[in-house]
Every structure is written in structure tokens, then in C-alpha cells.
Amino acid sequence: MQTLVEQATKHWGYLAPLLSMPSDDAAYDARVDALDELLELIGDDESHPLASLASRLGDVLEAYDEEHRPIPDVAGSDVLRYLMQEHQISQSGLPEVGAQSVVSAILAGRRQLNWRQICGLSERFGLSTDTFKEPNPTRRVAG
Template identity: 35%
Template sequence: MMKYATKSVPAPNAILQAWLPFKELVGVTRVHSEQDYAQACATIEVLLDEIRDAEDHPLADVLDYLSDQVKAYEDENFVIPEAEPKEVLRFLLEQHGLKQDHLSDIAPQGRISDILAGKRSISKDIAKRLAKRFHVHADVFL
């Protein structure tokens, strides 16, 4: 057995006593169904609104954890076809039941319109924001 340097390891019962209230409060800790997926995505949206770009925010680890769970579910259940970035964006908008004006926190409406019309490419900054919003890798937009 490998030895790891640790401060101390809590007893399993202590972990359980912390985990169960967290799980009940958040509503989902693993994404195995569409209902779990919807709950996790809703929680992620709330966390994104709170955390913004503050990577040192105390809730950033919760956001990362839930995002990983959502990504694993999406990787298994949603196939994003090979397509131009504007088509990927169009596909994700449709899948999430969104219109381009729902992306006003990502970029101005005119810029989103230009992207969807093929008049403008997606910048790295916008790709990162879209990736966060849709829980995909930024490369699908570049």
C-alpha cells in the first residue's frame, strides 16, 4: 500500500456527517439521470452567478466538482457533432432551449448575431465564457 503525506484523515463517519447535509442541500452530487443533470446545471448557474471569475472563491471547489459530474454525464449522453464553431453554438442554444439574447452576459447581442451568421469568428475570451456556460471544452468554439 502506498503512503501519502496527509494532515490527518477524518473517520468515515465524520465524512458521512458532513456529506449527507451537503447532498441534501445541493440536491445532487452525482449525475445519473436527466433530473440529476437539470438539478446540477441549475446549481452550477447559481454558483457561476455568485463566483464569477473569482477562482479563489470558497465555492469554486463545489462548482468544479459539479461541473465534472455534468461533463461526465454529457460525455456519455450528448454527442456534439463535428461542426463549425457557429454551428456548435447554434446546436447548444437549441439543446438548452436558449435564444441568442440569453447570452447577453457572454457578449453583446450584435456580436452573437454576427457569430451565428458567420460574419465573425469566436474570440478566445468568448469561447471560454461559452464553454463555462455550456459545460464544454472551449476548443469546440475555436
């Protein structure tokens, strides 16, 4: 075991910067670049010796994102409204959701998107179905 510790000590100076929490956005960006480089090297080989390093580095980046760049919970209707504006789509131009009156009720908050509608919108816009789900009312978002 001592040999393992000796090897870790010898190489720790090179690994520590990758595995420590970034102190700012520049350090975060440097770790993202390192992760991209690792992933390019590893490819699809999950048994690659550096695969666990890439996984840990991904965990560090995710923790930084959660702390410094939280994603707010957004209602599916708000996402739909944004996409309609972004793509210049009228209420009648969403057959995935239904008739104009159904779209209107969803945008007004009188109805929620159902699973069929969510799947259709997800496919149309190339987004995860989670994008259109209603936020968790028990989750608090720092503001």
C-alpha cells in the first residue's frame, strides 16, 4: 500500500488542480477544457484508465454549477411561451399540444401540459421531456 501512496504523492500536484473546486469562472473553464480533452482521449472506452478521472472531474464541475449557476425551476407553460416567441409560433401552430384554445389555457395556467403533449414538444424542439415538466413545489431555489 505504501507504494500506492508514494505514487499518489508523486503525481498529486498534477491531479489536485483538476479535482479541487474551481475558485472562479476562469478556473471552471480550464477544468471544462481538461474534461473535453480527457473525453476525446477516452472516447467510448469506459474501461480506459482515465475514465474515473473524467467522471470525478465531471462531478466537480457539476457541483460548481449547482452552487454558482443554479437552474431555476420553470413551469412547462413558461418554457412553451419562450419557445413560441423564439420560433415565432402562434398558438394555432402547435398541433403537438392541440387546438388554439388548449394552448391558450396552458399558457394562462388553467391547464398543465399532459404527457402526450410533453413528448410531442420534446420531439419537435429536440429537448428533454424534463424541460416541460412542472417544477417541484418543495424545492427551493436561491434567488
